Amino acid sequence: MQTVIDNILVNYEVQGKENRSAILILHGWRQNLSHWQQVAKALSQKNKVISLDLPGFGSSSIPPTVFSTNDYATFVKKFIEKLDLSKIVLLGHSFGGKIAIKMASRSQDISKLIIISPSGIDSKPILIKLKIIIFKPIKPLLSWLPKNLRTNLSRIFSSADYYHASALRETFKKIVDERVENDAIKINIPTLIIWGENDKEINIRNSKVLKDLISNSVLRIIWKVGHSPNIETPEKLSDLLLEYI
Numbered sequence: 001m002q003t004v005i006d007n008i009l010v011n012y013e014v015q016g017k018e019n020r021s022a023i024l025i026l027h028g029w030r031q032n033l034s035h036w037q038q039v040a041k042a043l044s045q046k047n048k049v050i051s052l053d054l055p056g057f058g059s060s061s062i063p064p065t066v067f068s069t070n071d072y073a074t075f076v077k078k079f080i081e082k083l084d085l086s087k088i089v090l091l092g093h094s095f096g097g098k099i100a101i102k103m104a105s106r107s108q109d110i111s112k113l114i115i116i117s118p119s120g121i122d123s124k125p126i127l128i129k130l131k132i133i134i135f136k137p138i139k140p141l142l143s144w145l146p147k148n149l150r151t152n153l154s155r156i157f158s159s160a161d162y163y164h165a166s167a168l169r170e171t172f173k174k175i176v177d178e179r180v181e182n183d184a185i186k187i188n189i190p191t192l193i194i195w196g197e198n199d200k201e202i203n204i205r206n207s208k209v210l211k212d213l214i215s216n217s218v219l220r221i222i223w224k225v226g227h228s229p230n231i232e233t234p235e236k237l238s239d240l241l242l243e244y245i
Helices: 033-043 069-082 095-104 126-144 147-157 166-175 205-213 234-244
Strands: 002-005 008-015 023-026 049-052 088-093 110-116 191-196 217-222
Touching: 002 069, 008 033, 008 069, 023 033, 023 069, 023 095, 033 049, 033 234, 069 095, 088 095, 095 110, 110 234, 191 205, 191 234, 205 217, 217 234
Parallel strands: 023 049, 023 088, 088 110, 110 191, 191 217
Antiparallel strands: 002 008, 008 049
16 A cells, blocks of 8 residues: 655555554564564454555655654654554564654554664664774775775675665664654653564663663563564564564
8 A cells, every 4th residue: 555645655554454543563774564564464363453664665755855763753643644543552673663762752642662672772782883983084085995995895884774775874874873762761651672682783781771761661582583573583573462462
């Protein structure tokens, strides 16, 4: 299905029972709704499930301006209003979790929040911090190097998300350091926090930080799983979600 919001073509899928209450899934950076199809199908046996391609991802069009996390949150709120949804269960993974935290801190349309390894908490892995320290001072010198060497160095020292951001590179640069601690502390709806034990993208220590910030929250760790349980162990993740929902 497709609709248009603020001149942005939005691609989404709806599964399950037709009612105004629903589960809305927000995917992570470099993913799209197709990465959630197996989980969405499992959840749709008892619920209405809406999976959304965020602007710039999947089959949704690229935003006409550089977006911030707040811009994405505002966009998703308009999507909810356009579909006439209320009291949704909002599920966000990684960057989608960051958006979900922003929304849950101020929206009345959300009954429950589920955040899976959300970004936006300040605890970059040591390897990423070292790359930043090394790469930042030499970046101005790269213009003097052959193009293929510049490309290789950029691939080595940049994060994979930045390197593959393409048309969203300026948006990525804007959102990557935006924090959500002040938003998280305002959340008072029931919240489920999920983290993969072996997450190498976003430090598992952040799970405890969020648990302490969000008063009405529970934390579940999925053992022997990395950053994307929706891809690595969709059955295990679906069972966990169905218990909570």
